[in-house]
Amino acid sequence: MSWITGPLVAFDLETTGTDVETDRIVTAALVRLGPDGAVAAEWNWLLDPGVAIPAQASAIHGISTDHARAHGVRAASAVEEIARSVAEVLDAGTPLVVMNARYDLSLLDRECRRHGLASVGERLGGEPSPVIDPLVIDKHVDRYRKGTRALHALCAHYGVPLDDAHNARADAVAAARVVRRMGEKHQPVGSMSLPDLHDLQIRAAADQSVSLQAYLRRTTNPSAVVEQAWPVIPRSRRPEANG
Template sequence: MTSWVTEPLVAFDLETTGTDVETDRIVTAAVVRLEPDGAVSAERTWLLNPGVVIPEEASAIHGISTDHAREHGVSASSAVEAITQAVAEVLHSGTPLVVMNARYDLSLLDRECRRYELESISERLGSVPSPVIDPLVIDKHVDKYRKGKRALHALCAHYGVSLEDAHNARADAVAAARVVRRMGEKYQPVGTMSSTDLHDLQVRAAAAQSASLQAYLRRTTNPTAVVESAWPVIPRSR
């Protein structure tokens, strides 16, 4: 059986107005296909007018101001439709979708679909998005006790992957795919799995990681802390 490590990957990334999947909006997005040698063979990018003010702290991270988004961005509803369809087509084809911190990006995209009364990825596929490969979940699984940050820039530094123009959606998507390939090459039990088995492993690993963090927080700072365990999409609240 051919390993996913030596097959094409498609990476997906969002830059947004904040970190709350229920209320924040997409500002930029990228869907990028990488060949086995790491070269980019196809890409689509979007700049949206999110319809709300982009907080200064968010603009400081990704470089997109409210005025720039209003002047140059496309309507959020049409862009969300195009982004969702592009991601759904990738997953429908069976090509693994690489998403750094998938629980955030895919959940926020899901909520944007609800906001604009569009079919979500899950509704288009008839199932939860799969196969998804998340460098954050995999790194925590294969190197559980390593100290230090696990943000994308830290993973790139640890695995020897160049990251230029961080917090640009295209650049982050490319780096995420390249870094997860390095993980697969280094950790053979992960690298030799089918993409479906790897997806299922991440569902279990993400739940275990959340349970561990929740227990730590309850023990140290907040006795009632709750850490989301669902992956790759947080279920919608009623």
């Protein structure tokens, strides 16, 4: 049975910014979709990140510092629940869909470290797997298509509704539906085993980063460094760009 005909669990974060080393989780969603694409179960979190949420971030996801402080749960307890839930999904062998996994899973890893908690990888005894990343796959199967590869653009390209962008639940659902459409359209990907698909994305993400780094060095920043690791950036690294 192909992974595109089975259940998928999608994960998404909304955060205080874009730096995996310093920014914090504001909202998180874990959503299970059945083979028919319908939502079968979901888990949602609103956190008090313990820091002020910049106005620019609030403008994107709609959560203010005051709202998070009044209604969010303590960050440490929420991060524990999120990491445990993600690890349980992967430990069961269910594919985890994460749009730009290099960002979301790395930020979750750093939040675990910040609060003295076991990371997803530590709970699993190895790298989080199997992960399916619509961003990496789309760049791999349709390398030369012009335009942005943001989630809203992928939804438009693959004909998937996205009614509430930058809402963690809505983004998670859309990412899972998009990646299933990708698998249906691009059968060499859709027919792969989950271990093979995960390994393909490790190689593809590295190749894409090398290409982007070369482009940036050639056009705008001679010293640009784009992280190659996927799905989690090792903790010792601080790249200038995450691809």
